[in-house]
Amino acid sequence: MTTKKTLSRRELCKMGLIATVALPLNAHAQPANRMRPQRGDQIVFDGGDKAGQLISPEQLVLNAQPVAALARDPNSNEVRDGSRLNRIMVMRVDPETLSTPTRNNAAEGIIAYSAICTHTGCDITNWKADELHMACPCHESEFDIRDNGNVVGGPAPRPLAMLPLAIEDGELRVAGAFKGRVGFQQQF
Numbered sequence: 073m074t075t076k077k078t079l080s081r082r083e084l085c086k087m088g089l090i091a092t093v094a095l096p097l098n099a100h101a102q103p104a105n106r107m108r109p110q111r112g113d114q115i116v117f118d119g120g121d122k123a124g125q126l127i128s129p130e131q132l133v134l135n136a137q138p139v140a141a142l143a144r145d146p147n148s149n150e151v152r153d154g155s156r157l158n159r160i161m162v163m164r165v166d167p168e169t170l171s172t173p174t175r176n177n178a179a180e181g182i183i184a185y186s187a188i189c190t191h192t193g194c195d196i197t198n199w200k201a202d203e204l205h206m207a208c209p210c211h212e213s214e215f216d217i218r219d220n221g222n223v224v225g226g227p228a229p230r231p232l233a234m235l236p237l238a239i240e241d242g243e244l245r246v247a248g249a250f251k252g253r254v255g256f257q258q259q260f
């Protein structure tokens with residue numbers, strides 16, 4: 073004869089507790105598209121008719137206007153477009169003209185910086201072709217791309233964060249986490 077057992081509230085709570093503890097550690101991890109660019113990520117176009125396509129080193133013309141880009145997980149092909157703080161600008165310059173810290177994070181003269189202005193967070197879309205400076209359309213801050221993204225004009229309080237790059241098997245890859253803080257500090 074079988075006995076039907078009714079679980080007590082206490083027993084149910086215990087089971088609930090066990091279930092909570094047994095959740096995988098990454099159950100609350102950030103979604104892949106919101107994670108900052110990761111080492112080994114590919115670099116793809118952000119916007120335009122090539123959005124999501126790989127940017128090859130050959131597509132970046134020497135001293136031309138920086139290209140809006142994003143990182144992409146090479147395993148899942150997920151583009152890390154879930155946070156605007158992941159936006160980057162990629163460009164190619166003569167590696168001989170780069171300061172040492174900048175050259176150390178560049179790949180054959182190809183460099184990448186955060187696209188978010190350190191002043192109040194506008195997208196840095198302007199380009200001063202003569203000086204090779206990225207420039208912010210909001211309050212005219214300027215950043216020297218050949219020298220660590222340092223501020224050379226305007227109210228921005230700190231350099232742009234740089235994203236280290238490498239070329240592996242002919243492909244552009246992220247070589248490490250952002251150098252410097254991405255984004256801006258709210259001022260009260």
Ligand code: FES
Pocket residue numbers: 189190191192193194208209210211212213226227228
């Ligand atoms: S937000 Fe870029 S200069 Fe103010």
